[in-house]
Each structure stands twice: as structure tokens, then as C-alpha cells.
Amino acid sequence: MTTPASPELAVQTAIEDAAELVRKAKRAVVLTGAGISTPSGIPDFRSEGTGLWSRDEPLEVASLNTFRTDPQRFFEWFRPLAGQIFYANANPAHTALAQLEHAGHIKTIITQNIDGLHQKAGSTCVVETHGTMRTLICASCYQKYGAEIYLKPFIDEGRIPLCELCNGILKPDVILFGEQLPQAAWVQAQRVVRQCDLMLVAGSSLEVLPVAGLPIQALDRGAHLIVVNNTPTYINVRADVVLLKDVASILPEIAKRVLYG
Numbered sequence: 061m062t063t064p065a066s067p068e069l070a071v072q073t074a075i076e077d078a079a080e081l082v083r084k085a086k087r088a089v090v091l092t093g094a095g096i097s098t099p100s101g102i103p104d105f106r107s108e109g110t111g112l113w114s115r116d117e118p119l120e121v122a123s124l125n126t127f128r129t130d131p132q133r134f135f136e137w138f139r140p141l142a143g144q145i146f147y148a149n150a151n152p153a154h155t156a157l158a159q160l161e162h163a164g165h166i167k168t169i170i171t172q173n174i175d176g177l178h179q180k181a182g183s184t185c186v187v188e189t190h191g192t193m194r195t196l197i198c199a200s201c202y203q204k205y206g207a208e209i210y211l212k213p214f215i216d217e218g219r220i221p222l223c224e225l226c227n228g229i230l231k232p233d234v235i236l237f238g239e240q241l242p243q244a245a246w247v248q249a250q251r252v253v254r255q256c257d258l259m260l261v262a263g264s265s266l267e268v269l270p271v272a273g274l275p276i277q278a279l280d281r282g283a284h285l286i287v288v289n290n291t292p293t294y295i296n297v298r299a300d301v302v303l304l305k306d307v308a309s310i311l312p313e314i315a316k317r318v319l320y321g
């Protein structure tokens with residue numbers, strides 16, 4: 061093995077290696093986190109100093125308890141975030157993954173994000189482990205609603221979404237602090253990870269359990285691992301390929317090589 065002559069060459073080599081693993085994989089799974097949506101302007105609420113999530117004690121206000129006891133306060137806090145998500149567009153990283161799925165190189169995307177940007181980019185097999193902004197659920201009678209028609213009046217005029225059947229308050233279908241992960245999504249995520257022969261971690265620092273443990277499960281069953289994230293993760297030492305880079309620049313490069321050689 062030769063030492064790459066420059067950092068740029070090392071990156072190119074890693075991109076080639078990643079593309080080769082994706083090309084050879086039969087059941088590739090992608091795990092995405094906040095880092096894939098920051099290029100679309102959506103702040104990572106768990107990072108310090110990034111926009112609205114870090115002010116006003118987000119852990120407390122973004123909780124099921126606040127939603128139940130002081131919905132007005134919850135929705136005031138939630139409104140700018142909902143606006144950012146509603147008007148956000150998919151970025152080249154989302155698009156690259158959608159292209160790879162359509163070409164048959166990716167089976168499933170497991171995401172910790174609630175923004176629906178994978179679907180906006182055209183991905184169809186997306187497991188949302190932290191819930192989604194695309195649907196709302198009545199806190200009283202559990203009727204589900206598509207979020208689209210409720211979100212715009214809420215974002216633009218502050219109108220809190222109400223159930224058409226019982227007038228209960230509609231809760232965004234996202235996992236608030238104090239809530240369990242959605243059972244069906246979690247079961248599905250674990251199933252596809254058990255079956256995968258390649259996991260690509262993209263834009264997740266793998267700090268939030270239990271999702272952060274999924275790469276271990278994949279590795280323990282003999283899958284290959286690629287990590288593309290601009291900060292190191294705990295699992296990098298066990299990865300076949302690590303790209304400490306922005307996903308929006310790297311994933312399109314990988315997809316290009318997989319799809320066009």
C-alpha cells in the first residue's frame with residue numbers, strides 16, 4: 061500500500077473506495093442525521109450555539125410535558141423551526157442518496173431527521189426513527205393528519221392545528237423529549253440493519269442512542285462501514301472508509317462514481 065501524495069489524493073482514494081463498496085453491496089443501508097440537513101439550512105438542535113434550538117432551554121420546551129401543560133408555549137417555540145423545515149429544500153446529499161436508491165444501490169435510509177427532506181429529494185424507502193413533520197396526530201383521539209394543510213396557516217399566522225373530529229390539539233408526529241421512539245420504525249430499522257451488508261453513515265455524529273448503536277449491530281454481522289461526517293464519530297476506528305468531510309460535497313462524488321464509473 062502506498063502513502064497518498066496529498067490530502068486531496070487521499071480524499072479521492074477514499075471516495076473511490078467508498079464507491080466500490082457501494083457498487084458491490086447487495087443490501088446497503090444508509091443512516092443519516094442532522095448533518096445531512098444543515099446544508100439545507102436546518103439547524104442541528106443538539107449542537108451548541110446553533111440558532112433557535114439552543115435558546116430558551118430546548119430540552120424543556122421541546123418536551124411532551126410542555127406540549128401537554130403549556131401548548132401555547134410549545135407551539136411558539138416550535139413555529140420558527142416548523143417554518144425552516146416547511147420551506148427547506150433537499151440538498152445535493154439528499155439527491156445523491158435518492159439517485160443511488162433509484163439505481164438499486166441503496167435499499168433503505170434510516171434517518172434521525174424529522175424534516176422529510178429525503179422524501180422531497182425522491183427517496184421512497186425511508187425509516188424515520190425520530191418521527192416526522194409530515195404528519196400530525198390528535199393528542200386526544202389519535203386521528204392522524206397530513207401536515208401540509210395545517211403547517212402553512214400555523215407558520216404564517218400562528219394558528220395552532222386542531223383536530224377536525226374532536227377539536228383536540230394536533231401534535232407534530234415527531235419524538236419530543238420524554239417520548240419513546242416510534243416502535244414500528246425502530247423495529248424496521250433494526251431489521252434492515254441485521255440484513256445489511258454495507259452501512260453508510262452520513263451526517264450523523266452518532267451521539268444519540270439507541271440509533272447510534274446501529275452501526276455496531278451491522279459490523280457485528282460482518283457488514284462493511286463507511287462514515288461521511290465532518291466531525292469524528294466513536295465508530296470511525298472500525299470503519300472501512302472514513303471521510304471527515306461535508307456530506308453535501310462528498311455524497312454526490314460517491315454517487316457519480318457508483319453510477320457513471
Ligand SMILES: [Zn+2]
Nearest residue numbers: 198201223226
Ligand atoms: Zn381528535
